[in-house]
Amino acid sequence: MCQIEHSRHRSVFNFLVNLMAALAAYTYLPKKPSIVFTQKIYLHCLLPFFSPVELTLTLHAPFAYAICLGKKDTKYHSRYTNIRNWILIHAGRSTLSDDAFEDYGITPHVERSVIIGAAKIIDCECYAPGEFGYVIGDYKLFNQRFQIKGKQPIFWSPADASEQRIFAAAWQLINKG
Numbered sequence: 001m002c003q004i005e006h007s008r009h010r011s012v013f014n015f016l017v018n019l020m021a022a023l024a025a026y027t028y029l030p031k032k033p034s035i036v037f038t039q040k041i042y043l044h045c046l047l048p049f050f051s052p053v054e055l056t057l058t059l060h061a062p063f064a065y066a067i068c069l070g071k072k073d074t075k076y077h078s079r080y081t082n083i084r085n086w087i088l089i090h091a092g093r094s095t096l097s098d099d100a101f102e103d104y105g106i107t108p109h110v111e112r113s114v115i116i117g118a119a120k121i122i123d124c125e126c127y128a129p130g131e132f133g134y135v136i137g138d139y140k141l142f143n144q145r146f147q148i149k150g151k152q153p154i155f156w157s158p159a160d161a162s163e164q165r166i167f168a169a170a171w172q173l174i175n176k177g
Helices: 012-027 040-046 061-068 100-104 161-176
Strands: 056-059 074-077 086-091 114-128 131-147
Touching: 056 061, 061 086, 061 100, 061 114, 061 131, 086 161, 114 161, 131 161
Parallel strands: 056 086
Antiparallel strands: 074 131, 086 114, 114 131
């Protein structure tokens, strides 16, 4: 395309001139090549870039409730994310962080292993190498809970038809208000 081919450039300058000429020619093409995705399965690999998508984040219960109540505005993690949209918040079963309930002024008698609400990620800030903060811009605590087993990936989506029904019901609550 645009006559980019292997040639024996004897200098870096000649290589760059050839590359720039090809890119300039490409901009004048009337119809540029594009990729068309027609099935949801293909879109799944592009989830961080296209929204809205049905993603859930499982957190220890104190942090999940703190985010959905607006008492915690950043979720710290070791990985960067491109996601900038609503995600469902799942309160995990673990009791390892239950001492944090007191820090947020939340009663420790809460439901676990349930989707409790949603949060909108508006940014991902880098604090140090391998230390990122997912900045929460908006949040909702649902009146209804959705019992579902959490999963290990940072962001996870429904794995079967029953989980898809649960996600659909939870997403209806986000869209209501």
